[in-house]
Amino acid sequence: MSLLVVGSVAYDGIETPFDKIDRVLGGSATYISLTSSYFTDKVNLVGVVGKDFDDKDIELFKTRDIDLEGLQIDESGNTFFWKGKYHYDLNSRDTLDTQLNVFEKFDPVIPESYKNCKYVALGNIEPSLQLKVLEQVERPKLVVMDTMNFWIEGTPDALKKTLKQIDMLVINDSEARELTGEPSLIKAAAQIREMGPDHLIVKKGEHGALMFTGDEIFSAPAYPVVDIFDPTGAGDTFMGGLLGWISYTDDLSAVNMRRAVIFGSVMASFCVEKFGPERIKNLSEDEIYQRYKEFQELSEIPGVQRA
């Protein structure tokens, strides 16, 4: 089934304790669409880039069969640029530079042919823009949204308004705690679901993820990546794998949502192995399914026989 992806398309400058790169393709919509394209061939991208956007990056999207009718090219300026530096433990980072450029005036216009997409991925952008997307589409089967501390602190009212209109929120554990002021993740999750989303996924980085759906909690492990090279895009590739699988299967049962969480985790575990989106440019189906199997083995709890 068709998937609409809305978010940022950017260039990133990245420093890690191991290496640095001055300019590499980035942005939430980039990571989500590239990743979901491994599962479904109907990925529709809405975003904006500037006059400096490389032809080879356009080509990359096309190679992955991503529809670019919704990608605006704004000749009045450059593409959104972000530069960040990760600390020694890779769990925290400093932003060194942010140039919004053409992204500052981003007005998501959904092409007619995208309006009946069954699945919608709202990457991390201003909540009012996320809402604007939803006002343009016909009622999708599932709307999944990401957000960040910047909007939780800066535009809480707009965020809460948008939360009412979505089906699933995907956020970090620290963001879940900040959004509710509740230290217990289990209680925070219940409060967030009262704000609107039926389903909630809390990403916990090296500790995996929790999904809350119906009366069920699913605890997904994290893949034990020995050398995390660059965490950039891990959260977005998670969302890409999740929604790619859901779009492909068109199945919202709790058991299939578990598979989606693991495919999200699988894709995130690949993403961090190289700089930027490098590792998720050409994965094989075998690699993806093999890693899914490794996730199963990693967390399998054997049965017991009572005496």
Next chain:
Amino acid sequence: MSLLVVGSVAYDGIETPFDKIDRVLGGSATYISLTSSYFTDKVNLVGVVGKDFDDKDIELFKTRDIDLEGLQIDESGNTFFWKGKYHYDLNSRDTLDTQLNVFEKFDPVIPESYKNCKYVALGNIEPSLQLKVLEQVERPKLVVMDTMNFWIEGTPDALKKTLKQIDMLVINDSEARELTGEPSLIKAAAQIREMGPDHLIVKKGEHGALMFTGDEIFSAPAYPVVDIFDPTGAGDTFMGGLLGWISYTDDLSAVNMRRAVIFGSVMASFCVEKFGPERIKNLSEDEIYQRYKEFQELSEIPGVQRA
């Protein structure tokens, strides 16, 4: 098979954001022995208490069929007393009072009848005392040890000497990082295993636990306890459930060790539901096996069929 438990027997004063208690039975050997007694009926306790130790607490151990030949009663002083206060998020605590009392001169003497115990649990005490225990026993099948930041910082040489003599270390994630100076848990685990223990369990509190054994990593989820009432003893009950199951089954295969980790997690999840050891005084077998099943459901990753 028989299990030898060595550690502290104490009284605790506990303050949490929800309630407080002035004096309740505590100590690592208390929690480990009470918990393991649900799985094996051959629990042998070595520790020391003072002249103030309550008869009803002796009775409690006896009710649980715990052998007390190794419990020294030192009439020269009072039982070890610790008082602590948990912070709002229950993940950190301040020590308000520590009175070592008779525990200061604790010299673990292993009774003749305990010396051929197949399994040994070394609760969190001074590493040189843990080593002293090992010098007195015949070669056990598995020696499992706990430690804490206090010994990592205070007696690193003695700790490293003891680590060489044990089979399995059970510690917190922050302690694993402190012991190695390595932020990646996966790398820290490899370094710790080079220090001696073949098997390693890293406890991650609300994020579950990781077991490293052979070439295998096992990621165990945490039970989603809605109301954590008092975290005191959670780590020790984990070790009690783990070693109780291993002693009962006498099976060190990787698959059975996974079961042991889950029984440890099961018992810890009960422990935190009430003050001190209250909840683990009279659990039913049904409750224990039912919760094991809930752990299985919580983390089950369904199979996928490739297109």
